[in-house]
């Protein structure tokens with residue numbers, strides 16, 4: 165098995181999850197990390213011997229096969245284009261960039277330089293979501309005509325919750341949509357094989373200003389009453405409701421919120437076809453609910469996910485949950501394997517899929533801003 169040398173740029177919440185997942189694969193060595201904050205401490209905690217504050221220096225000094233970019237969204241373009249120009253394969257966190265124009269340029273560059281270029285839409289890599297994709301493409305629920313769902317969290321519920329994600333300069337012009345809505349939209353299009361062709365969106369920003377703690381907080385860390393705050397204007401949405409139509413005539417709707425109290429990270433989809441409906445939720449991620457009109461409804465459990473394409477995503481027996489870190493592991497396994505086996509079944513999102521989400525993001529923003537249906541041209 166080929167051994168790979170990898171570095172991570174951005175070792176915050178998700179960078180650490182990348183390192184853990186990569187190490188579980190066995191054939192990937194995380195040789196270096198880069199962060200502008202507390203890098204020596206992070207390197208010690210994570211047991212990585214080479215560490216940097218400047219990704220360019222790291223790329224010059226290390227002999228890398230892959231780089232994982234886990235920094236705030238507004239840095240993705242510069243880091244990815246620099247690394248690709250050094251012929252390094254890329255795993256880029258979502259959203260791909262802050263604008264569709266940047267994403268398009270990265271896609272063109274990745275093709276010209278023939279590097280493996282992936283975006284971490286890891287929700288595709290759960291056994292259940294993969295199984296649903298195959299059920300739909302095998303016509304097991306008939307023609308799909310409507311799709312509903314939510315992606316809801318509560319970590320930005322209080323006015324004292326603040327993160328770089330709330331500022332359009334670092335996040336891009338949407339926040340909830342780019343940050344979590346993009347996961348739902350990518351998953352929905354991946355599973356159903358349908359493409360959104362028109363959107364109507366409405367945004368809500370609950371707090372026009374938020375209180376940013378003057379001392380640094382980690383992603384998802386809650387501020388306390390003893391802290392002092394700066395008052396910050398908010399120019400991104402907390403909540404979005406998106407209605408859409410697809411190329412196969414489906415009507416759909418998704419509710420995205422980072423302020424739904426008690427809902428920590430719920431992704432849910434209800435896909436209605438002419439023969440049956442399918443419901444899946446991240447809260448119960450091993451199981452798939454199938455609804456019928458004329459027979460008993462059923463729950464497909466992990467031991468019944470027997471399709472060969474799905475079996476290869478299962479590393480533990482039924483009753484042993486495979487969750488968020490496992491989807492990362494499976495995604496990276498597929499990306500790295502595909503980099504040396506171009507004919508392998510490609511499950512991961514490539515830069516074309518990352519660009520697709522950036523285009524949808526722009527159209528959703530335009531619709532919410534202009535308060536009208538907007539067509540997706542490509």
Ligand SMILES: NC(=O)c1ccc[n+]([C@@H]2O[C@H](COP(=O)([O-])OP(=O)(O)OC[C@H]3O[C@@H](n4cnc5c(N)ncnc54)[C@H](O)[C@@H]3O)[C@@H](O)[C@H]2O)c1
Pocket residue numbers: 173174175176177178179198199200201217219233234235236237239257258259284285286343382383
């Ligand atoms: N796939 C997922 O489910 C998922 C989940 C969370 C975050 N993300 C994405 O991952 C990215 C990072 O999010 P996060 O929650 O880990 O953020 P974070 O704020 O917790 O971590 C970002 C880290 O990047 C570092 N950094 C910033 N600029 C840098 C630079 N120029 N060079 C080196 N380091 C730099 C920061 O110091 C910080 O440690 C975002 O694009 C986010 O959307 C994806």
